[in-house]
Amino acid sequence: MDTIYLISFLVGGIFIFTSFLLGGILHTDFHVEGEIPFLSPSVIATFVTMFGAMGLFFEKTFHLPPFEVTLLSIFIGIVSSTLLIFLVMIPLQKAQKSNAKGSKEMIGKDAEVLATVSQHSKGEIVYTQAGFRMSAPAITDGSSLLPGEKVRIVDVQKGVFKIEKKLKEEI
Numbered sequence: 001m002d003t004i005y006l007i008s009f010l011v012g013g014i015f016i017f018t019s020f021l022l023g024g025i026l027h028t029d030f031h032v033e034g035e036i037p038f039l040s041p042s043v044i045a046t047f048v049t050m051f052g053a054m055g056l057f058f059e060k061t062f063h064l065p066p067f068e069v070t071l072l073s074i075f076i077g078i079v080s081s082t083l084l085i086f087l088v089m090i091p092l093q094k095a096q097k098s099n100a101k102g103s104k105e106m107i108g109k110d111a112e113v114l115a116t117v118s119q120h121s122k123g124e125i126v127y128t129q130a131g132f133r134m135s136a137p138a139i140t141d142g143s144s145l146l147p148g149e150k151v152r153i154v155d156v157q158k159g160v161f162k163i164e165k166k167l168k169e170e171i
Helices: 002-026 041-062 068-103
Strands: 110-115 123-127 132-140 150-157 162-166
Touching: 002 041, 041 068, 110 132, 110 162, 123 150
Parallel strands: 132 162
Antiparallel strands: 110 123, 110 150, 123 132, 150 162
C-alpha cells in the first residue's frame, strides 16, 4: 500500500504545484456553468494528495492495519476536499458572480484606456465603481484607442467590456 499512497501523494501534489505555477499563464483551470464542485480538478487533486499523504503518515507513524489506514485516508481526503469547496471555491464563485452583475451596471459609464485597444486585440481600461478603481479587459469596433483616452462602456460580455471613444463635446 505504501506505493499507492506515495503515487497518490506525488501525482496530486505535482498537479496542484504545476496548476499553481502555470495556471495563470496557461489558463489550466476550467469552469462549466452549473458544474458540480466535487468533480472540479482542484477538489479531485486535493482528495488524491491528502489520501496519499495521510496514508503514508498513518502507516508509518501508527502502524495501523491497512484497512484502517485506507479508511482514515479516504475520510481525511473527503473532509479536506469538502473544506476546500465550502471555504474557498464557493465564496470565490459568489464573489465572481457579484462582480459580473456589477459589471453590467457599468454600461453607459465612463472609463479610461490603460492599454491600447484595437479591433484586432483586447486592451485594458480602468473605471471607478462604488468608489473603487478597477481594471478590466476591453474591445472596440472602432479605431484603435490609446492609453489615456476617455471612453464609454457600451456592453459587457463574459467580463470583457466593449467600449467606444467619447466625443470631444462629451468630455
